[in-house]
Amino acid sequence: MIKYLFLFIAFTFVANGQFEKKSFMAADGKALPYQIMYPKDYKPGKKYPLLVVLHGAGERGDDNEAQMKYGKNVFLDSLNRINFPAIVIFPQCPKDSYWSSVQINRSTTPTTFVFDYSAPINWPLQAVIDLVKSIKHDKSRTYIMGLSMGGMGTMEAVSRNPKMFAAASPICGGADLSYVAKYAKRVPLWVHHGDVDIVVPVRHSRELVKAVQDQGVEIKYSEYPKVNHNSWDNAFKQPDLLSWIFSHRK
Template sequence: MLKHTYRLLALLLLLLASIDAQAQQGELDAYERKMYTNGNDTLPYRILYPKGFNPSKKYPLVLVLHGAGERGNNNEAQLVYGAKRFLEEQEQFPAIVVFPQCPKDSYWSNVDIVKDETGERIFNFQDSGKPTEAMQSLLGLLKQLRKSGYVDKDRVYLGGLSMGGMGTFELLRRKPSTFAAAFPICGGGAPESAKKYAKKVDLWIFHGEVDSVVPVEHSKAMAKSLEEAGSDVKLTVYPGVNHNSWDYAFKEPELLSWIFSHKKK
């Protein structure tokens, strides 16, 4: 009898989890499915338009880059982190919010990742070099969106987590005059590139203190170089937090108000 009760409870919990997941996915259907195409370059993305969207008006644009685990082509996985926050505060902060999806065989950043003799991953961030296929498509998508006629070019924002945090730093160095503010989460970049955008873009950087995937030192190094180059940079390190610092960053009460308070310098 007791074993039967446990089975029923387990089934009930699974059913409730499934209903909750479906409800959340239903909410995120507000993000329309789109595909960027230019020759052989393609990039699936989801886009949230403000309520009462009027293409004759101009709106802020937010570009959010996901991590390596959300790569693929289903045009869904990239919404798992952060998308709900922008949707929930859409009334207060009306904006166009875009979540592109990186292909499984590509990477947002052209970082060179190698393993040392202990098997630990070493991230060698590049200050130049050819963009990855995903970054090339992302650059094309960004150009297309900025030319749409309904984007306020003084209020274009960028952020991302893990691989997307790395892509954030790289996109800033490739397009240093495009963005008003950026929020890289548990990422990293080439500290020597910070001077290219330090005085043009304000940043709020997030990282977990005990990140075992992408060491916090990478964010600290970027923050130090940005500050030395004259940037108004904020660094938030979460004590005792591992790689999932995005869970905390996207719950920061002031995150969206901080983002949308900025205009291009």
């Protein structure tokens, strides 16, 4: 009896608590740390939407904590948890890797980013994809968003898996535009960027938006005036961010 009571208490903590630290074993045996939060009144037999949030380069590591620096409070908000019951995942990329396949030249001003998805996918991003596949959820409502390096990872994940995601929201990121036709008509996008970003030039988001529009598709774009490389502050404050994301399904 005590054993079953303990299991019930443990399950209640996971289901009704906040974020829980876990680790996912990738196909090559490497471990991907992540934190996960289930809906407040989680029911095991019910399928919920799932949202992945990819952090920026400054939050890389293996402490399974730094990746929570930006955005988590949006999902911990009690009203949001009631209005948008979902499984939310914050994975953490190791310091020696990167979410996206991109060549970076920091000797230039601004920094030069060359995106090339013909290169093999970096193992942490593949691990995120595999993690999503492993979690029971509503497959028609899988979403992804991310900031800076995470915005780049968001667009690569969508480019490589256009059938997986129902919507995506990259923040101050960039993309290999040669893949736009694969997802433009499949995955609604809400792109965010500050117009004076000195780390990731705003042209990357502008070019992505134009490339999608050239496919004859409407795209939601928020460019924040006089905002530098912290446009995630503005993005996470958008009052209809979550309602926009969760309104889409495959």
